[in-house]
Amino acid sequence: MTRTRQLLTAAMLTTAVGTGSMAYAQQATTPVVFSELSAPSADVTPQPEYIKALARSAYVWGWPMVNQMNRRAKITLAPQPGLLGGIIPVAPQGQIGMLHDYIAPDERFVVCPNQDVVYGLGFFDLDKEPSVIQVPDFGDRFWVYALYDQRTDQFGELGKPYATKPGFYLMVGPNWNGEVPEGITGVVRSSTSLANAVPRIFQNDTDEDRAAIQSVINQVVAYPLSQFDGKMKTIEWNKLEDIPNPEKQGDQETGWIVPEKFFDQFPAMLDMVPPLPGEEAMYAQFRWLIGLAAKNPDVKKLIAEEAVATEKEVIAPFFQWKHNGKPAGSGWHRSVNNAQWGVDYYDRTGTAKSNMFDNRPNETQYFYTDLDSSGTQLEGSKNYKITFAAGETPPVNGFWSLTLYNEHHFFHPNNLKRYSLGTKNTTLKLNDDGSLSLYAGAKSPGSEKESNWLPAPEGTFSLYIRAYWGKEAILDGSWQPPKIELIQ
Structure with a gap:
């Protein structure tokens, strides 16, 4: 603490408690060494x-x-990079696996998946050995590599919003002090040794773009530093054999925490x-x-029992969107401090339960709701209309989408194979006044509106807006999501 700050603190304390407490005020500014503080006894x-x-x-x-x-x-049990059960990108520690199209609707690795991007996934022990992650030339295509530490905070800035140049980026842990070899474009440091990467590369919902993206994503590769040779490595992700998954996929997210x-x-x-x-x-x-x-x-038995109770009484309710983020208008909530949690333990745990691996707010803003504009739970047996006024779709530099999830925060399988609508879709129809109405429900709103329809299950469901690389109105909260109107 600087002498100036000490004096200012002392002055404030003196004002609060009177001149007779000056000695106390001076004492209060003396730094306390944590190791010298008393701690609970192990014998109590x-x-x-x-x-x-x-x-x-x-x-x-x-x-x-x-x-x-x-x-x-x-x-990281995967023997090589590939798709576990043909669905989830997996890889040994220090590498990543990549999809070659949108995520499949039967994915259960993480809730609230996104069907606007091609995903990748990998986990690392960066103090044991750093890893190199390649950045190809994405051209005008939106992309971002979300790199997470063990706290689920992002580290590094790799993506279109940061004007990242193509090249080789070295991911290192907090205690790594090795030599950075020639040819490395940049270094990003995680605050924890455990880290993971989730690349996201935008793809239009057309066969032409699916074909065009392949040569680019084939260069999205990560590997241990010991394998770095300065040459861009390529993996043809759509030609790899799937890795068998012996575990049966259920309706809910894989249970990553066993309370006991x-x-x-x-x-x-x-x-x-x-x-x-x-x-x-x-x-x-x-x-x-x-x-x-x-x-x-x-004591061991007691804390195990308390873990079970806390999972049920505290963690489980975070699945409801009203317990996530803050109100955003029209019955929606929006994420807060996503992927830069600091000491916001409330939202960090809530997001880890309901929609883990958010991007930073400047990369993506998330809006979500379980309710229509009257505050009633969304039900697939009813029909809803979500209208963006002319010029009032989410203002973004990247892209936006509206996704529909079932009660477990996963896609609802449907004959149209449609789970989200937004920038990626080329067949959306505007109203005569330039507004855009999207429809949600188990029944089609009619052939003339079907291009704008998100099929829902018969039971409860949620709606979720993503605004990638939002403009100022997204960032400052002045843009608000539209009302969800019950039409039948």
């Missing part, structure tokens, strides 16, 4: 309710990071993720809790 026997309260706090806070740890363990096992994994996560400034005390409390559980079977 705390009451069960205290243990449960601390365990609940640890579970909610640590849920996204244990989630990331378990995803990496699963995805959470506190068995929690200590490793604490070791992997360094505390942010101000989190040291919290880490000390959590480590104390783990220490008690390690030597007391009753």
Whole structure:
């Protein structure tokens, strides 16, 4: 702390408590060494309710990071890059797998998938060995590589919004201090050793663009630094053999957290993720809790039971959009602090449950709702109209879309194979006044409106707007989503 800041702080404290407290004010500005502070004793026997309260706090806070740890363990079992079960891009640690078209509707790796982009996915241990990720020349096509640390914060800036140049980008961990070889275009550093990459490359919904994008995405490749030779590597993603998936796909997202096992994994996560400034005390409390559980079977049993209860009572409700982000008008909510959470543990955990792997707000703004304009749950047995006034579709530099999800936040299979509408669609019809009306419901709104229709399941569903690389009205919140009108 600078002398100026010390004096200012002292002056403010003196004003608040009176001149007689000047000595206290000066003392309060003296930096405190955390390691010198008292910590809970390992020999105490705390009451069960205290243990449960601390365990609940640890579970909610640590849920996204244990989630990331378990995803990496699963995805990196792949023997080589490819599609697991023909659906999910997977790869060994240090590499990525790529789709060659939109994600399939039976994907269950992550909720709220996107059918505007071609996805990639890979996980890394960047302190063990950095990885190189290639950036081809995408031309005018929108693209962004979202790179996440274990906290699910993004690191690095690779994409169209950043005017990133083609080349080779080295992803390194927080403790890596090796030599950067000649030929590397740039270096991006993760705050944690565990990291993952989710490339997103825009694709129009036409056969012509599906063909045109192949040569570009074939150069979206990542590999360990030891394999770097300065030459652009190519993988023909649409020609790889699928990797068999022995696990049956259910209706819901893969269960990445087993509550009963959470506190068995929690200590490793604490070791992997360094505390942010101000989190040291919290880490000390959590480590104390783990220490008690390690030597007391009753405490271990109690925190496992509390994990189960917290999953049901705290985590599960985050699936409702009213518990995500903040109100955005007309019954919608919008994401807050996405992929740059800091200490916003509320939204970090909420997003990890409901729609993990958001982009940063400047890259993508998300709007979502379960309700129509009257506040009633959306039901496929009814028909709805969503009208953007002339010139009032989401103002973006990239693209926008409206996606329909079933009750589990996945696509609803339908004969049209249509799950979203927006910039990618060339057949949308405008109204006579230049406005755009989109329709949602289980029944077609009629042949003349079918190009603008999102088929819904008979039961409940959600709507979700993405605004990629939004303009100022998106960023400052002055643009609001349209009302969802019940028409039948």
